[in-house]
Amino acid sequence: MQDKETAIELTAFLQQTKTAQTAVLLLDYDGTLAPFHVDRNLAYPYPGVISILERIVQSDKTRVIIISGRPIAELRTLLGSISNLEIWGSHGLEHQLSDGSYSRVQVSEENAESLAEAEEWVVARGLLSSAEIKPGGIAIHWRGMSPAEAARVQALTQRDWAALAERSGLKLLQFEAGLELRVSHPDKGDAVRSILAGLDSNVPTAYLGDDLTDEDAFHSLNGHGLSVLVKADYRETIAKAWIKPPLGLIEFLERWLNSVSG
Numbered sequence: 626m627q628d629k630e631t632a633i634e635l636t637a638f639l640q641q642t643k644t645a646q647t648a649v650l651l652l653d654y655d656g657t658l659a660p661f662h663v664d665r666n667l668a669y670p671y672p673g674v675i676s677i678l679e680r681i682v683q684s685d686k687t688r689v690i691i692i693s694g695r696p697i698a699e700l701r702t703l704l705g706s707i708s709n710l711e712i713w714g715s716h717g718l719e720h721q722l723s724d725g726s727y728s729r730v731q732v733s734e735e736n737a738e739s740l741a742e743a744e745e746w747v748v749a750r751g752l753l754s755s756a757e758i759k760p761g762g763i764a765i766h767w768r769g770m771s772p773a774e775a776a777r778v779q780a781l782t783q784r785d786w787a788a789l790a791e792r793s794g795l796k797l798l799q800f801e802a803g804l805e806l807r808v809s810h811p812d813k814g815d816a817v818r819s820i821l822a823g824l825d826s827n828v829p830t831a832y833l834g835d836d837l838t839d840e841d842a843f844h845s846l847n848g849h850g851l852s853v854l855v856k857a858d859y860r861e862t863i864a865k866a867w868i869k870p871p872l873g874l875i876e877f878l879e880r881w882l883n884s885v886s887g
């Protein structure tokens with residue numbers, strides 16, 4: 626994808642937000658708003674992101690929605706001071722509106738049993754300290770391990786969890802420095818479809834994400850809004866535009882704020 630294509634897409638989209646009564650900004654968290662960190666509890670947003678998002682929310686012309694694989698509780702901590710934020714957590718399994726009301730999709734008994742089996746596997750392999758148990762899923766993280774240890778853990782997890790996914794109907798997701806075994810739905814694409822279903826078709830909507838799980842969201846949005854890959858190095862994507870964090874991200878958010886502020 627060329628810079629020129631991105632520039633054309635962004636300018637055309639932001640032009641729509643200028644005249645629209647309201648716009649919707651959908652944002653992945655890790656790798657998009659925040660750099661990766663060895664300790665994922667310390668993966669705070671890039672400098673400047675919080676204040677721009679606060680101003681965008683306060684402009685009252687944009688509904689800002691976070692859509693992340695993380696549980697909502699973690700996102701609330703990392704995004705601290707921003708109020709009136711709507712969040713879809715755990716890949717869309719959890720949902721909290723800006724007024725604080727919360728709902729969560731129930732995991733089937735069958736899936737819960739398979740996830741419990743994966744948890745037992747983690748304990749038996751001595752990997753509990755590298756594991757993250759979350760609503761509808763379980764993840765193994767190897768960021769911070771030595772390259773040899775990371776390769777060993779990755780190979781072991783890939784082998785055994787792929788087999789478990791195969792017979793259980795759970796899905797295995799690869800993400801930056803980790804693997805996650807989780808319920809196949811909802812995913813981020815389902816979350817975006819739910820959001821779009823509640824919007825007039827002329828509301829400008831954009832989604833920014835970095836990961837393979839964001840491709841589901843791009844897919845749901847394409848034809849209805851602007852999909853943006855946020856990544857330092859380009860990879861194959863169905864997103865319509867590509868920006869590099871943090872500078873390209875900050876610039877995009879500033880342009881958004883200027884557009885909706887008139």
Ligand SMILES: [Mg+2]
Nearest residue numbers: 653655656836
């Ligand atoms: Mg991400």
